Amino acid sequence: MTILERLAGVVGARNALTGDDAQGYREDWTGAYAWEPLCVVKPASTAEVSEVIKIAHETGTPVVPLGGQTGLTGATEGQGAIMLSLERMNAIREIRGPARLAIVEAGVILTELHEAAEAMGLAFPLTFGARGSARIGGVLSTNAGGSNVVRYGNTRDLVLGLEAVLADGTVVDLMSELHKDNSGYNLKHLLIGAEGTLGVITAAVVKLVPRPRAFATAMVAVETLDDALDLLNRLQEASGGAVEAFEYMSPRYMAEYLARFPEARAPFEKPQEVTLLVELGAVAPRDAVPGDDGQVPMAALLEHELGALLEAGRLRDAVVAQNAAQRAEMWARREAAAEVATRATMVNNDIALPLDKVSAFLDEMPGKLAALDPEALVLTVAHLGDGNLHYSVWPGNTDPGARDAIMEAVEEEVLRLGGSFSAEHGIGLTKLPSMRRRKDPAALAAMRAIKAALDPKGILNPGKLLPPEG
Amino acid sequence: MTILERLAGVVGARNALTGDDAQGYREDWTGAYAWEPLCVVKPASTAEVSEVIKIAHETGTPVVPLGGQTGLTGATEGQGAIMLSLERMNAIREIRGPARLAIVEAGVILTELHEAAEAMGLAFPLTFGARGSARIGGVLSTNAGGSNVVRYGNTRDLVLGLEAVLADGTVVDLMSELHKDNSGYNLKHLLIGAEGTLGVITAAVVKLVPRPRAFATAMVAVETLDDALDLLNRLQEASGGAVEAFEYMSPRYMAEYLARFPEARAPFEKPQEVTLLVELGAVAPRDAVPGDDGQVPMAALLEHELGALLEAGRLRDAVVAQNAAQRAEMWARREAAAEVATRATMVNNDIALPLDKVSAFLDEMPGKLAALDPEALVLTVAHLGDGNLHYSVWPGNTDPGARDAIMEAVEEEVLRLGGSFSAEHGIGLTKLPSMRRRKDPAALAAMRAIKAALDPKGILNPGKLLPPEG
Structure with a gap:
């Protein structure tokens, strides 16, 4: 049997694609990388992933794991490789509200998890532009960040456990639901952010959090970035750590944004040196439920803090969103970044x-x-x-x-x-030269030793993350 | 030159101890383990640690890193080993308030860091019984937990970066001050909790947080542990995530506590099935500064929530601390656990x-x-x-x-x-049988491969954490 026949035997012929059927798996969405894969396989279970990788291991064939293909560093380049797409493993296996956790397969799309959590009155707070396409396996493999890291941390901070298939097809079960677990080396954190070079993540246990009932959002202008840091620390203290987003836009970015979208409004009368988008999330009813004056207490708190700083001459200007439409307008300025800034x-x-x-x-x-x-x-x-x-x-x-x-x-x-x-964004292919030039050499050597120990044949996403020696 | 002379040449004769001078480095404080070390060395710098480990590497001599020796699993057993005490590397190199971080050497005692952070109006929130002796290097190496994990996470969640010396004496510089850093495998998380078997941690960058200005503390009796989880989730939501501690004491524990300390008061009139100690921390002035009625708002919130649950028949009983003495009395019940429960x-x-x-x-x-x-x-x-x-x-x-x-x-x-x-508590020696019996075999195999890759001679804290094969 050829390797293609063997792979088709594992996942079924209709889930093993070659030639024209593999269209859509030959380039990354930035357009910077294109390749010709050996084939695309779409396993339906961890057992099938394991079988695929055993065949790859035996034959020394490269395996490139695929999520939503929304990465920005070419980490899914797959010349001659088995493209292992997790898209069919897309079940949310369990959501347990009292334990504040969800158990998901690697192919679940981020927005699907958002919606499932929301239906329970909870939230999975990780979010970023590609949320409608990115899949959990890729999100974990790149340790994705986004806009809410200031409150909830990076992806790794939201993961309790995971399951992965190692380079020889062994399944490693780290599906812990625990908040304390000191039983040996932390393989979970090693696999998160490893960009599929040490194992293929097939499932995960993630934390859920109470969903903010209301947001208080403002555009703020300050003179310097040190003033901005001071503002962040003051708001964190005043709100008890409720800052969900603290975003900066430079004067040139604002100018390009307004040039690109002529119908858009400038946030302030005059261009400002430091333009900030600040958002607080109100979890507690006392912060979120409008009072007799109709005002949301968290918004009142934000207005009060900004007003005091304005009076003290520590702010140049500030506008607090009065409704959802104003909030959306504020976010539109920030979320246009990819469109405004990207040039070939x-x-x-x-x-x-x-x-x-x-x-x-x-x-x-x-x-x-x-x-x-x-x-x-x-x-x-x-x-x-x-x-x-x-x-x-x-x-x-x-x-x-x-x-x-x-x-x-x-x-x-x-x-x-x-x-x-x-x-x-991670390393992938794009940042390999930076990795070689700038990463601590002792750290690089340790990473190479770990890669060689766990994937001695070098079949898992070869050529990514680690620059070749010498 | 003998190995002892070479080691003394690195750290100075007065910092290389043998025989009677090594008293205090021959047993762990639980009394369960005793050993005869080759010697004790006390380096003053990372460079000296590196030199010591190079000598150990060259001669194949075991090295056991030592912090405050407060561990509970025999992880510092050192028969025939170089006991490498970090106690002289005890500088707090830097505290930067606006960036909310401290840079500390491995020998800093936990309470010293607490005090230094407090002097800046901030907190390093990790705390546990042995805080007056435990040193940061050991705290990181065991990924210590304690009572505040519910709010602030385990040690690893509070560490931004670290420096370590690997098994061949190489210094690996991971002293990141960053909240996002996706540049290769996460060696930081691999070294944290590795109990000194992959490298000797010599310094760290840790996060600081705003210090709670006030606490609201209560003893609460509920009927079942499911009711307790419900209470936790309600309080988290009502307070916007301000629960600092949520501790449980069983009926037998309470009975033994009261028998042991006859002058102590019972928290409730009658013994209760589920006794809880609940504490909220008020960071924001609005939650901490007493109002016109003299009451701290966070305490009022706690009283309100408990009162509503009591009325709804969801609580058996509840007492909110009205002052610092009552809070201390509540904590004394919980903190007597080691004394009350420990028997040979x-x-x-x-x-x-x-x-x-x-x-x-x-x-x-x-x-x-x-x-x-x-x-x-x-x-x-x-x-x-x-x-x-x-x-x-x-x-x-x-x-x-x-x-x-x-x-x-x-x-x-x-x-x-x-x-x-x-x-x-980790694995050390005590939990090796459990590790062998209960840990996922694929995870154990991966851990062994990593250990062999990073410490091929097996000189770093040999025999700990990983049970021998077979």
Whole structure:
């Protein structure tokens, strides 16, 4: 039997695709990568995933696990590989309200989990632009971030347990529902964010949280990023940690946004140096249920804090959303970022900085960029509450060498300030050069040793995450 | 040169101890383990730790890292080993309030960090009984838990970055200050909880949080543990997630406590089936600053919620602390657990269960225990908010075989309900048999592969955490 016949024997002929049937599995959605897979297989169970990987292991065939294919770093490139799509494993097996958890298969789409949690009066708070396509297995494999990390953490912070198939087809059962479990090395955290290079995640136990009953949302203008950090800390304290989102938009980003959407309104009368979108989530009825004056207490709290700071001269301007439409208008400004900032020649930097070093980075970079490329333009938006900047450079000089020089200059400044060249998007193929240049060599060596120990034949998503030695 | 001379050359003669000078490094504080070390070394820097481990690596000598020696599982047993004490590396290098972080060396004692954070108006919220002796390196290596996990998570959830020395003396720099950092495998989480078997943690970056300005504390009696979980979820929602502690004491525990401390007061008029200690922490001034009626709003909220439940017949009884002395009295009942429950012959089970399976466990066990040992008595206290039970059995039959049979019966029921045989104390030597019997074999095999890859000579804390094969 050929390997294709064997794979079809495991998943069924209609779930083993080649040739034209494999259309849609030959490129990533950024358009930066294209490839010719050996085949696409769509197993229906963990047992089938295990059988597929045993065949791959025996024959030394690469396996590339696939979720919703919404990644930004080419991590699903699969030249000559078995593309292992988890899309058919899409059951929400269980939701247990009192225990605040859900048990889901890897192919569940993020919005499906959102809706199922909401039906229980709860929330799975992780969210980001691609939520309508991203699948849980991919979300875990990339340790996705998004806008609510400031309150709820990254994906890994919301995962209690998982199940995965290792490189030899062994199923490892880490489906813990526990909040304390000190029984050996934490394989869960090792597999989360490993981009499918150590195992294929097939199921997970995730935490649910009480769903905010109301939001208090505002656009705020301050003078400096240090003032912004001060505002974040004040709001966290005043609200008892209810800040759900704390987003930054640079002046150039706001200008490009308004140019691109002529019908959109500017948030303030005048352009501002630091424009923030701030959102508090009210979980408790006392914060969410409108009082006799019709006002939601959490919104009153936000207005009060902003008013006091305005009076003290610590804010330039502030507008609190009075209804859902105003809130949506505020979010539209921020969520247009991919559309506004993306250009084919863009130098895309998904970087993280210590919270109190963001201002130093944005102060230093213009001089360095000007020296490299006087015509370069920068559009910055940021999940400022967690230190994650999307620092998009439109170069004047679009030669690959010139663009690389900009990326290196950004990385260098990031490293100098103790930051990371990859905050939430991961490494995949795109960031391999950065990984080689910037990651601690001892850490890289340890990662290579772990990869060799758990996948000695190197069949799991080969070529991703770890740059080759030397 | 002998190995001792070489080690003394690295750390200085007065910091390399043998013979009588090594007194205090020959047994663990439970008294269950005693050993004769090769020597004790006390390096003053990461560079010295690296040099020590290079010598150990070259000579194939075991190295046992030491913190405050407060562990409960024999993880610092060191027959013939270099005992590597981090006690001299005890600097708090930096505390940065706006960034809400502290940078500490491994030898810092937990209470020292508490005090330093408090001096900045912040808190490092991890706390447990041994806080006055436990050192950060050991706290991280065991992923310590404690009473505040329900609000702040385990140790690993409070660590942004760390530095460690690997088995060949290489220093791995993971001193990230970042809230998002997806750059390769998460070595931080692999080293946390590894009990010194993969590397020696030398420093860490930890998160700080706003310090609660006031606490609202109550003793509550309910009928069943399911009612208790319902109460937890209600209080979380009503307070917006402000529950800091949610502790359970069984009827027998309460009876033994009152017998042991005749001057102590019972919390309620009559003994109760389920006695809870509940504490909310008020971070925001609006929750903490007393109003015109002199009452702290968070305490008023707690009283209101408890009053409504009492009226609805969902509570048996409840008392809210009116002052610091009453709060201290409540905590004294819970914190006497080690004193009340510990007996030389006790079968000590530090177990975790899914939040909604605790009641099933406590319902099932009495019958199983009675069949094994009709005279066995059980004293249960629990960090109920995170599902962690300290289930201490006083056997009638104290033969080792009979005690093992009890431990196995507990483990079996725990496993059946999806729990863990080790919640917060770790494995060390004590739990090796449980690890062998109960841990997923594929997970054990992966752990062994990782250990062999990162410590091929097996010199780092040998014999701990991983049971030998076969």
